[in-house]
Amino acid sequence: xxxxxxxxxxxxxxxxxxxxxxxxxxxxxxxxxxxxxxxxxxxxxxxxxxxxxxxxxxxxxxxxxxxxxxxxxxxxxxxxxxxxxxxxxxxxxxxxxxxxxxxxxxxxxxxxxxxxxxxxxxxxxxxxxxxxxxxxxxxxxxxxxxxxxxxxxxxxxxxxxxxxxxxxxxxxxxxxxxxxxxxxxxxxxxxxxxxxxxxxxxxxxxxxxxxxxxxxxxxxxxxxxxxxxxxxxxxxxxxxxxxxxxxxxxxxxxxx
Amino acid sequence: xxxxxxxxxxxxxxxxxxxxxxxxxxxxxxxxxxxxxxxxxxxxxxxxxxxxxxxxxxxxxxxxxxxxxxxx
Numbered sequence: 486x487x488x489x490x491x492x493x494x495x496x497x498x499x500x501x502x503x504x505x506x507x508x509x510x511x512x513x514x515x516x517x518x519x520x521x522x523x524x525x526x527x528x529x530x531x532x533x534x535x536x537x538x539x540x541x542x543x544x545x546x547x548x549x550x551x552x553x554x555x556x557x558x559x560x561x562x563x564x565x566x567x568x569x570x571x572x573x574x575x576x577x578x579x580x581x582x583x584x585x586x587x588x589x590x591x592x593x594x595x596x597x598x599x600x601x602x603x604x605x606x607x608x609x610x611x612x613x614x615x616x617x618x619x620x621x622x623x624x625x626x627x628x629x630x631x632x633x634x635x636x637x638x639x640x641x642x643x644x645x646x647x648x649x650x651x652x653x654x655x656x657x658x659x660x661x662x663x664x665x666x667x668x669x670x671x672x673x674x675x676x677x678x679x680x681x682x683x684x685x686x687x688x689x690x691x692x693x694x695x696x697x698x699x700x701x702x703x704x705x706x707x708x709x710x711x712x713x714x715x716x717x718x719x720x721x722x723x724x725x726x727x728x729x730x731x732x733x734x735x736x737x738x739x740x741x
Numbered sequence: 742x743x744x745x746x747x748x749x750x751x752x753x754x755x756x757x758x759x760x761x762x763x764x765x766x767x768x769x770x771x772x773x774x775x776x777x778x779x780x781x782x783x784x785x786x787x788x789x790x791x792x793x794x795x796x797x798x799x800x801x802x803x804x805x806x807x808x809x810x811x812x813x
Contacts, residue, residue, distance in 0.1 A: 490746060494796035495808035507804055512757035516803030674763060674797045714757035
């Protein structure tokens with residue numbers, strides 16, 4: 486770096502400088518989802534107070550290239566349970582978050598997620614939704630859209646046998662213990678900043694000891710969707726957001 | 742006089758093109774003959790003169806490959 490240059494934006498300070506590329510596919514937005522959380526942690530000054538619980542998802546690798554205290558991958562779908570246990574054993578200064586995929590949080594881990602929300606655990610769950618099981622090769626997930634082709638629904642998801650997609654953010658929002666529920670995407674710088682606002686708000690609910698907070702992040706998976714990366718972003722904006730509308734679904738200052 | 746300077750890490754870039762798509766000043770383009778260490782076509786900082794160091798490419802890059810500097 487020369488003297489006449491000033492860093493405007495770059496890699497978050499939390500990230501460890503590893504000499505090898507990240508284990509993500511071309512255009513995979515797990516990196517962006519991680520960045521949005523890291524940026525929020527840096528803005529709120531929580532780097533030293535955080536415990537990061539990584540669920541079973543492609544993005545769990547990001548727990549180990551950062552300076553935060555992390556555990557993972559934990560048993561499949563059980564990240565909210567492990568975070569709940571940590572919450573009971575730790576002081577209120579500690580911030581506990583989980584980073585999960587849609588197959589982890591809303592397929593095998595639905596019970597864990599819903600019960601943690603109903604118990605009003607003071608944890609924050611981040612669910613990265615890429616509408617398929619990306620880690621294992623693009624099988625159909627509960628979040629897969631009706632008519633969407635995956636390796637296990639080659640003619641498109643039908644409603645007769647495979648059923649209907651689950652909207653996790655709305656589902657969690659109806660539970661009494663939930664203080665905050667929102668859904669964001671990362672398809673443009675504007676959406677990135679909105680999602681960052683949601684993430685910060687969700688963390689603030691935990692800092693203020695109000696209740697369970699949940700943020701769903703729509704993410705592109707070009708390798709399994711079979712589309713070029715830039716088209717994936719347009720597909721999220723035009724098609725995916727019809728099933729999964731963006732915005733805040735619950736924002737409480739105190740649980741009743 | 743260029744206002745900004747973009748440094749792309751060739752080891753991390755996977756050529757997804759998100760930075761090129763959202764570069765308002767068209768400073769970044771996809772290279773036609775320059776490959777990353779993964780064997781994929783990479784993004785190039787081809788027109789430094791138009792860059793205004795807005796940093797949008799940094800937040801769109803999912804692979805932590807870009808750093809933006811303001812030229813003082």
